[in-house]
Amino acid sequence: MSAKEYRTASSARGGLLTVANVPNIAFGDRVHIRDQQGNTRNGQVIRSSDEEVLIQVFEGTSELDLESTWVRFLDEPVEIALSPEILGRIFNGLGEPRDYRPPIVSSLRRSISAAAFNPAARTYPKEFIQTGISTIDGLNSLVRGQKLPIFSASGLPHNRLAAQIVRQAKLPDDDSRFSVVFAAMGVSYADARFFQEEFASSGVLGNVVMFVNMADDPPVERLTLPRMALTAAEYLAFDLDRHVLVVMTDMTHYAEALREVATAKGDVPARKGYPGYLYSDLAEIYERSGRIKDRHGSITLVPVLSMPSDDITHPIPDLTGYITEGQIVLSRELHNQGIYPPVHISPSLSRLMKDGIGKDFTREDHPHVSNQLYALYARALETRNLASIIGADELSTRDRRYLEFADAFENRFVRQSEDEDRSIEETLNLAWDLLSTFPPQALTRVNETEIAKYHRQSV
Amino acid sequence: MNTTSNKKGKIKDINGPIVTIELPGVQNGEQVRIGSLGLYGEVISLEGNEALAQIYESTEMVRPGEPVEGLGHPLSVELGPGLIGGIFDGVQRPLEAMFLKAGDQIPRGLSPLPLDRDKVWHFIPSENLEPNMPIINGAVLGRVQETETVEHRILVPPNISGELIELAPEGDYHLEESIGQVRDQQGEIHHLKLYHRWPVRRPRPYQSRDNGIEPLITGQRILDTFFPLLKGSKCAVPGPFGAGKTVVQHQVARWANADIVIYVGCGERGNELVDVLDSFPKLKDPYTGRPLMDRTLLIANTSNMPVVAREASIYVGITIAEYYRDQGYDVVMLADSTSRWAEALREVSGRLGQMPVEEGYPAYLASRLAAFYERAGRVDTMDSGKGSVTLIGAVSPPGGDFSEPVTSHTKEIIQTFWALSKELADARHYPAIDWVDSFSADVGTAAEWWHENIDREWEKRRSQALGMLARDAELSRIVNLVGPEALSSAQRWVLEGAALIKEGVLQQSALDPVDTFSSPQKQFMLLDLILSVYDAGADLIELGVPVQELSEMSVLARLRRCKELYDSNQIDQLKAFREEALNDFKEIHSEYAQRGEQPA
Ligand SMILES: Nc1ncnc2c1ncn2[C@@H]1O[C@H](COP(=O)(O)OP(=O)(O)OP(=O)(O)O)[C@@H](O)[C@H]1O
Numbered sequence A: 001m002s003a004k005e006y007r008t009a010s011s012a013r014g015g016l017l018t019v020a021n022v023p024n025i026a027f028g029d030r031v032h033i034r035d036q037q038g039n040t041r042n043g044q045v046i047r048s049s050d051e052e053v054l055i056q057v058f059e060g061t062s063e064l065d066l067e068s069t070w071v072r073f074l075d076e077p078v079e080i081a082l083s084p085e086i087l088g089r090i091f092n093g094l095g096e097p098r099d100y101r102p103p104i105v106s107s108l109r110r111s112i113s114a115a116a117f118n119p120a121a122r123t124y125p126k127e128f129i130q131t132g133i134s135t136i137d138g139l140n141s142l143v144r145g146q147k148l149p150i151f152s153a154s155g156l157p158h159n160r161l162a163a164q165i166v167r168q169a170k171l172p173d174d175d176s177r178f179s180v181v182f183a184a185m186g187v188s189y190a191d192a193r194f195f196q197e198e199f200a201s202s203g204v205l206g207n208v209v210m211f212v213n214m215a216d217d218p219p220v221e222r223l224t225l226p227r228m229a230l231t232a233a234e235y236l237a238f239d240l241d242r243h244v245l246v247v248m249t250d251m252t253h254y255a256e257a258l259r260e261v262a263t264a265k266g267d268v269p270a271r272k273g274y275p276g277y278l279y280s281d282l283a284e285i286y287e288r289s290g291r292i293k294d295r296h297g298s299i300t301l302v303p304v305l306s307m308p309s310d311d312i313t314h315p316i317p318d319l320t321g322y323i324t325e326g327q328i329v330l331s332r333e334l335h336n337q338g339i340y341p342p343v344h345i346s347p348s349l350s351r352l353m354k355d356g357i358g359k360d361f362t363r364e365d366h367p368h369v370s371n372q373l374y375a376l377y378a379r380a381l382e383t384r385n386l387a388s389i390i391g392a393d394e395l396s397t398r399d400r401r402y403l404e405f406a407d408a409f410e411n412r413f414v415r416q417s418e419d420e421d422r423s424i425e426e427t428l429n430l431a432w433d434l435l436s437t438f439p440p441q442a443l444t445r446v447n448e449t450e451i452a453k454y455h456r457q458s459v
Numbered sequence B: 001m002n003t004t005s006n007k008k009g010k011i012k013d014i015n016g017p018i019v020t021i022e023l024p025g026v027q028n029g030e031q032v033r034i035g036s037l038g039l040y041g042e043v044i045s046l047e048g049n050e051a052l053a054q055i056y057e058s059t060e061m062v063r064p065g066e067p068v069e070g071l072g073h074p075l076s077v078e079l080g081p082g083l084i085g086g087i088f089d090g091v092q093r094p095l096e097a098m099f100l101k102a103g104d105q106i107p108r109g110l111s112p113l114p115l116d117r118d119k120v121w122h123f124i125p126s127e128n129l130e131p132n133m134p135i136i137n138g139a140v141l142g143r144v145q146e147t148e149t150v151e152h153r154i155l156v157p158p159n160i161s162g163e164l165i166e167l168a169p170e171g172d173y174h175l176e177e178s179i180g181q182v183r184d185q186q187g188e189i190h191h192l193k194l195y196h197r198w199p200v201r202r203p204r205p206y207q208s209r210d211n212g213i214e215p216l217i218t219g220q221r222i223l224d225t226f227f228p229l230l231k232g233s234k235c236a237v238p239g240p241f242g243a244g245k246t247v248v249q250h251q252v253a254r255w256a257n258a259d260i261v262i263y264v265g266c267g268e269r270g271n272e273l274v275d276v277l278d279s280f281p282k283l284k285d286p287y288t289g290r291p292l293m294d295r296t297l298l299i300a301n302t303s304n305m306p307v308v309a310r311e312a313s314i315y316v317g318i319t320i321a322e323y324y325r326d327q328g329y330d331v332v333m334l335a336d337s338t339s340r341w342a343e344a345l346r347e348v349s350g351r352l353g354q355m356p357v358e359e360g361y362p363a364y365l366a367s368r369l370a371a372f373y374e375r376a377g378r379v380d381t382m383d384s385g386k387g388s389v390t391l392i393g394a395v396s397p398p399g400g401d402f403s404e405p406v407t408s409h410t411k412e413i414i415q416t417f418w419a420l421s422k423e424l425a426d427a428r429h430y431p432a433i434d435w436v437d438s439f440s441a442d443v444g445t446a447a448e449w450w451h452e453n454i455d456r457e458w459e460k461r462r463s464q465a466l467g468m469l470a471r472d473a474e475l476s477r478i479v480n481l482v483g484p485e486a487l488s489s490a491q492r493w494v495l496e497g498a499a500l501i502k503e504g505v506l507q508q509s510a511l512d513p514v515d516t517f518s519s520p521q522k523q524f525m526l527l528d529l530i531l532s533v534y535d536a537g538a539d540l541i542e543l544g545v546p547v548q549e550l551s552e553m554s555v556l557a558r559l560r561r562c563k564e565l566y567d568s569n570q571i572d573q574l575k576a577f578r579e580e581a582l583n584d585f586k587e588i589h590s591e592y593a594q595r596g597e598q599p600a
């Protein structure tokens, strides 16, 4: 098919280019734009009629002039070339190498906007992943095929936590490790460097595909980047039978890029200037995780996002929470107390935990222990609040026990070091150490058999 | 349908899911197929020879100039045996069949028929019908056993009535075979089949509306006992993410005493539908003992599927619900989430350049919501039976803010409001239904049922519990200002009592095998037990027993666990425990009474 080339650009504005009188151009078509310096930019058709075609230019439209701009329609959707060689490589948001090595040559090319999985083709994710981190394994367990984001904020150690998960994640009685797809959008040089060194030092680099868009790279490329990364992940998982862990950071930069383009297009904003379709757009990304019938591989997704002004009700964390299967929320307060990882358990949740833990998966007491810790900690935080008003001395002995529990919980259970890889057994035993500071009758979420077996006073 | 006469035209403009087509003679609302892939869509506005169509599938790589075809009918569903147990997408494409045919991902332009044409059904004609009788639309022609639980009544389609000319004898039939003939007033003869089609945006007719008289029993204490919902009523479940809307809806789908359950996953997670598909065939309906899937039907338009089909999905669901209602059944339809439907509406209206009024939503949001909920109700069917559709919609307010447009408009329409709270969910108080924000307009009607069937004290006990919870909130505010010392013993006992109600009655884990379902009997027993213990304690406090001594009674810990120790069949054991518990209080009572008599 001969690609068509035109010099009929009629307007350029904020990343969008209009070209007049170009018939029969496909919606979603990939575009090359040659500017007056002879440099090629990339774009995609986002509206098409016989009179006029609207193109989203990934590198932006600055310094384009309408006279000498040539537009070539490639007659193909945005695609990525796939082969086992992608492991160990680094690409940009368009799937081009950014590691000074040659592009992937393969006859297998896939459109990055995959059709939705048929719900009837899915299987329910159930296999417990041990991350070695107590607040996750014990209280917000991750399972293979889950999408579980980290809600963070500027200055909090989400990158270190994500790296620790990548380093330690495995099935409890299986030493095989995950293949990793790493998608970075709008990250700083230091952050990109941090991950690269992390992967290198833990010896997984050959098992990682990186897609990187730096803070000073074109924002529009952030829109294709996660789709490139997930298409690669699907290939690894469902063509090559691997278990893939996808880490995406920072989804906030992605959403901001989407807002920028939406504003330029004149889309009606919903909240805080974000377009109404932000939910569906994020869902297209997040729902690509999961398990599929009769396929061996899986895609587990850990997106990282920073909550603007630490606000969990901001549209980005809010809509993410409405799509993902839970969230791990980091807290500035714990971080300021020097606690790593500063996981605030109250707003954290794993929805897929229920089928992946307990007898036959982790340990029979796990579900109840998790509930009990949650209930005690909620009560303990209320007590701490009360103590800050009326003074700890005014508290009853019963209440003081809750105060002590809060401290012990944060310092012994939540806090762990970056290279501490706790088994689920260790995590649950630690939990019982804390539960045993209460008399058995104060523990109504665990049952009597569990108390008899694990409560220190009963043993 | 006569395909040769279909209107032909071409594509003019593609703007995501909104496509301008040139198709002279096309009608508003008509189904179209566009492009070389034949993608399905629906006309939403007309302007001269041009029309705007919303497309149910991705329009990637579709071009201006490609052909368009008008199908001559609006979006309709097939109604007949074979629906129950199935999973369909937002425009009723059978997802199981598509998976077998096309693999993991949903291909474009593929449209297998919703109902299986190869399947044979055993049809038994209605005994009271004979040839040459007049017959009305909606009359029951006969029945087939659709699943072990559901007897499917074959209806005369709503737009046909006249004289029954022929009715097939008992026997095995395919869907497309004629099972009867009706001659209408104009003399036209209609061949009736086991199924018919009906446009989803048009409510199905019934004789008259009736008031709800009986509560839907869901087996969830906070719902049935505190915020009852009548069969045929409408209900909203709003709450921030992770608060438990889906779990509430799944619990209702599992345990409600309905004949048919239709669950519409509208813009939500794929895995949540898999959860239903996996678990329901293994779970037993507490009323019939049959697998739950035998009465359940799923409509799935997950969040990553095209938004236009999402807009259609709830109409597909409600039309199927009305169809079973017309057979004389009590149907429950659950929509998770109506906010995603409203957002689909917003997205289409935005692309059409319509003037947004609030948060980008079009001005017709409120009227569309009202018209949708209006399709719930208890009716006299055309065949003079009673049927009902109970509608329960989840609402997902941005940032958990109930003042946003979808929540606030919905709140004005519904009868029962199960409001979920983030604070309760964060403390793992499940179901996280807030007893202050929630309401039911039908407590009075529900009370009649409870008084007649369970216990005359129901309404009294319910009010007492709610009163204590309100006192608890007040007293807790005082404690938070000046500390617990400021409270009297009686007041502190109220706090204990409220805690017992919260833990022993309100909290109910969906995951606990014993407590996941609580019969009305058990619900009342637990409530009455805890309030009786509270009352006994309050008497003791008047006698001067220190609240400390009561709080430390070991029977209270057991009281909190009662719900998980005794299932709905162990009412006798629960009664025995009640005796035991109240005895402990009596003992203290006599102890103190004696002390009071003897001078110190
Ligand atoms: N009654 C319950 N019993 C036990 N667990 C519950 C109950 N209700 C909610 N949960 C817990 O809360 C989690 C979140 O609930 P759910 O998925 O229903 O939230 P949601 O309100 O539908 O959220 P979203 O709007 O994001 O879909 C569940 O995965 C479960 O762990």
Ligand SMILES: [Mg+2]
Residues within 6 Å of the ligand: B245, B246, B247, B268, B336
């Ligand atoms: Mg939900």
